[in-house]
Amino acid sequence: MILRKLADAAMDVVWPRRCAVEGCGRPVDRPGRHVCSACFATLPYHDRRGCRICGSVPEADEPNDFTCADCLESPPAYDLCRSAVRHEFAARQLVLDLKFRRWTWLQEDLVDLLEGAARAKLDLPEVDVVVPVPLCRGRRFVRRFNQAELLAEGLAARIGRLCLPGALARTRDTGHQSRLGGKARRDNVKGAFEARLPELLRGRTVLLVDDVSTTGATLSECAATMKKAGAARVWCLTVSRSVREQS
Ligand SMILES: [Zn+2]
Ligand SMILES: [Zn+2]
Known part of the structure; x- marks a missing residue:
């Protein structure tokens, strides 16, 4: 090294x-x-104040502390979700290059974004452990790495926390979700994860990390799984967030 x-x-x-x-x-x-x-x-920083739970930014001006219609209608299992940038322009290119072109040397640049967002938007001293969203084994084998794990490990090192890539596993492949709507995505990921290290999650505040979030269905299912295993709170942090907030 x-x-x-x-x-x-x-x-x-x-x-x-x-x-x-x-x-x-x-x-x-x-x-x-x-x-x-x-x-x-x-970069297109995601810095307007959004929903206090999912962080999505409304088109119209909302009061400072509001909960969006999606979160009111079907509250996610995570406690909050924040992102560094909008998934567009150069930010989108960098996130996709890491994942699909395997440009793993972009790790530190993208961790810079995560760290900046973590320090600005989260109460960091409260975070106990960092956990990446897992890939299914088949896809991990093909890609040779899990981009979420690379980002979570980088962030954990910067903020001095333990990264637990083994805390969550996928029990089945959920395929590509990009063409599914919000409800279909939630159904598609239901029961797709398993908590493996409940003794390390019990009573903890977990920071769940992924590269990009769209509807938050995967993050919510991961959070539900870890909470069932005893995690006290699950906060989510992603590098980018899809601009069109689908429901
Ligand atoms: Zn919301
Ligand atoms: Zn440049």
């Missing part, structure tokens, strides 16, 4: 790395990172 970092630093002097954002091409001026400071500063 140290050798790799030294080699990277030497390469940066000889041949500066270029920003990973498509169409940028500037040399990267953030040490050990792959996104330049200009691109990093102009």
